Amino acid sequence: MSGLLTRGRFVRVITAYAVLSVIVLCIAPFFGSESLDVREVLNALSPQRASMDAKIFFSLRLPRVLLGFLVGGALAVCGGALQVVLANPLAEPFILGIAGGGALGAVIALSVPGFLVHLGPFSTVQLFSLAGCLFCLLAIYRFSMGPLGVSMTTILLAGVTINILCGAAILLVRYLVSPHLLVAMDRWMMGGLDVVGYREILGMLPLLVPGLGLLVSQAHALNQLALGQEMALGHGVNVAGVQKQVLLGTGMASAAAVALAGPIGFVGLIIPHAVRRLSGVDHRIVLPACFCLGGAFLTICDLVARTIVSPTEMPVGIITAMVGGPVFLKILFKGLR
Numbered sequence: 001m002s003g004l005l006t007r008g009r010f011v012r013v014i015t016a017y018a019v020l021s022v023i024v025l026c027i028a029p030f031f032g033s034e035s036l037d038v039r040e041v042l043n044a045l046s047p048q049r050a051s052m053d054a055k056i057f058f059s060l061r062l063p064r065v066l067l068g069f070l071v072g073g074a075l076a077v078c079g080g081a082l083q084v085v086l087a088n089p090l091a092e093p094f095i096l097g098i099a100g101g102g103a104l105g106a107v108i109a110l111s112v113p114g115f116l117v118h119l120g121p122f123s124t125v126q127l128f129s130l131a132g133c134l135f136c137l138l139a140i141y142r143f144s145m146g147p148l149g150v151s152m153t154t155i156l157l158a159g160v161t162i163n164i165l166c167g168a169a170i171l172l173v174r175y176l177v178s179p180h181l182l183v184a185m186d187r188w189m190m191g192g193l194d195v196v197g198y199r200e201i202l203g204m205l206p207l208l209v210p211g212l213g214l215l216v217s218q219a220h221a222l223n224q225l226a227l228g229q230e231m232a233l234g235h236g237v238n239v240a241g242v243q244k245q246v247l248l249g250t251g252m253a254s255a256a257a258v259a260l261a262g263p264i265g266f267v268g269l270i271i272p273h274a275v276r277r278l279s280g281v282d283h284r285i286v287l288p289a290c291f292c293l294g295g296a297f298l299t300i301c302d303l304v305a306r307t308i309v310s311p312t313e314m315p316v317g318i319i320t321a322m323v324g325g326p327v328f329l330k331i332l333f334k335g336l337r
Contacts, residue, residue, distance in 0.1 A: 005282050005284055005285065009285075010284065010285060013279050013285050013289065014285065014288055014289065014292075017288070017289045017292035017293055018292055020292065020293070020296055021069070021292040021293075021295055021296050024069075024295075024296040024299050024300060025065060025066075025069060025296075025299065028061075028065045028068075028299050028300070028302075028303050029057055029061035029062045029064075029065050030057075030061070031303055031306070031307060032061060032303075032306045032307060032310075033306065033307070033310040033311040033312075033313070034056060036053045036056060036057055036061075037051075037053050040052075040053035040054060041053055041054050041057045041058075059196060059197060060196060063195050063196065063197055063198050063201060064193050064194070064195055064302065065299055065302075066198075066201055067193050067195050067200070067201055067260065067261065068193045068261075068295070068298045068299040068301075068302045068316070069295035069296070069298070069299050070201065070204070070208065070257070070295065071193070071257040071260070071261045071264065071267075071295075071298060072264075072267050072271075072294040072295045072296070072297055072298025072299065072301075073290070073291035073292065073294045073295035073298075074208055074211070074212060074253045074254070074256065074257045074291070074294075075092070075093055075253075075254065075257055075264065075267040075268040075271075075294060075298075076267055076268055076271035076272060076275075076290040076291060076293065076294025076295075076297070077212055077215055077216070077253065077287050077290045077291050077294065078092070078093040078211075078215065078249075078250040078253050078254050078268050079091065079092040079093060079267070079268025079269055079271065079272050079290070080268075080271070080272035080275070080283070080286050080287055080290045081215045081218065081222060081246045081249070081250060081283075081287065082095065082096075082246065082250055082268070083272055084222045084225055084226050084283070085152065085222070085225065085242070085243055085246045085247070086152050086155070086156060087152065088156070089273070089331055090269065090328065090331060090332065091269075092265070092266070092267075092268035092269040093250055093253075093254040093257075093268045094163070094254075094263065094265055094268070095156065095159050095160070096136075096137065096140055096155065096159040096247075096250065096251070096254075097136045097137075097139075097140055097158065097159040097160070097161075097162035097163045097166070098133045098136055098137060098250075098251060098254045098255060098258060099163065099254075099258055099263035099265070100136065100162055100163035100164075100165070100166030100167060101132035101133045101134075101135055101136030101137070101162065101166055102129040102130070102132050102133040102136075102255065102258035102259060102262075102263065103129070103132070103166060103170060103188075103189055103258075103262070103263050104132050104166040104169050104170055104173075105128035105129040105130070105131050105132025105133070105135075106125050106126075106128060106129040106132070106185075106188050106259075106262070107170050107173050107174070107185050107188075107189075108128055108132075108173060109124045109125045109127075109128035109129070110125060110181060110184050110185050110188065111173050111176070111177040111181060111185075113178070113181070122200070122203050122259075123200075125188070126200070126203075126259045126260055127259075129258060129259040129262075130207075130255055130256070130259035132166075133251070133254065133255035133258055133259060134251065134255055136162050136166070137247075137251035137255070139158075139162065140155055140158045140159055140162060141155075141247060143158045144158055152243070155247070170189075187315065188262045189262065189263065189317075190262065190315035190317040190318060191261060191262040191263055191264035191265075191315055191316055191317025191318075191320070192261065192262055192315045192316060192317070193261055193302050193316055195260075200260055201260075203260075204256040204257070204259070204260050205256075207252050207253070207255060207256040208252070208253050208256040208257070210249075210252060211248075211249045211250070211251070211252030211253030211254075211255075211256065212249065212253050212291070213249070214245050214246070214248060214249030214252070215245075215246060215249040215250065215253070215287060216287050216288065217245070218242055218245050218246055218249075219283040219284045219286075219287050220283075220284065221237050221238075221242045222242070222246075222283040222287075223281075223282060223283050223284070224237045225237065225239065225242060226281065226283070262317065263317065264298070264316060264317045264320055265317065265320060265321060265324060266320045266321060266323065266324020266325070266327070266328065267294055267297060267298055267320055267324070268294075269324055269327065269328060269331075270297075270323070270324050270327045270328075271290050271293050271294040271297055272286065272290055273327070273331065274293065275289045275290050275293055298316065298320070301316050301319040301320050301323070302316045302319075304319050305318070305319050
């Protein structure tokens with residue numbers, strides 16, 4: 001499988017996805033509840049001619065689009081790797097319980113009145129969410145360790161169980177807190193890309209970039225592992241090592257995304273399937289293509305969320321769930337048949 005890829009095909013395919021991403025990134029910031037004048041935005045390249053349109057574009061719209069692209073790309077790459085390692089076409093980052101841990105951490109931070117402060121590029125909500133993600137990842141890894149290494153079946157069961165436990169804990173926190181705090185909690189739980197400026201985006205890169213780097217570095221091994229663990233072992237692949245690298249990379253990248261954007265589901269499920277159908281199953285193409293297509297997909301979903309109920313906006317997690325739910329069922333029923 002991995003020997004069929006030529007440099008020319010790789011360049012052509014990735015260039016096509018990259019062009020799509022650039023088009024989406026260039027167009028999306030100009031749409032929203034407030035229309036922007038393109039000339040006013042371009043004039044802002046001269047500091048003496050900054051306008052309100054330019055401030056909206058560069059301080060609100062562009063950071064939000066960049067955040068959506070990074071989060072969508074990260075979740076899609078994580079999903080593409082997990083589906084191979086777990087041998088489950090329905091796998092996505094949140095199957096590991098990361099979303100549950102991040103949501104619980106954020107809800108705990110939001111439950112304390114006056115606790116929302118900023119520490120460097122992070123807020124306390126993001127820091128607690130990040131801590132919850134990493135704690136759950138370490139717990140799952142610890143529970144899944146056996147005498148023969150990491151058990152993928154145990155990881156699936158542990159992830160589902162931790163999500164259930166975190167959901168119960170969230171319900172307890174919601175029951176105990178003041179009712180006026182429930183709105184902020186619900187807003188975060190639905191997933192959103194509300195950001196002002198670039199400080200938060202820069203803050204997520206130290207965790208996001210190494211996580212994605214770990215996943216992409218395993219592309220060749222994932223090609224072998226997709227044929228089965230026995231086949232991969234026969235070709236000299238360190239299966240246990242690949243599993244650890246993928247789980248660590250997924251945990252780092254997903255935690256960075258969830259801590260800032262909240263639990264946005266289904267991106268990591270549907271995008272890898274779409275890429276494999278469009279461009280084949282070689283993960284040297286699949287993973288970078290997932291990043292481009294996943295980023296463009298979530299950016300478009302956020303654009304819809306910002307405009308469909310204008311002048312207000314809808315949490316982007318609702319849009320991804322409406323799109324991803326039917327796809328999930330289709331994949332599930334196809335597998336049953």
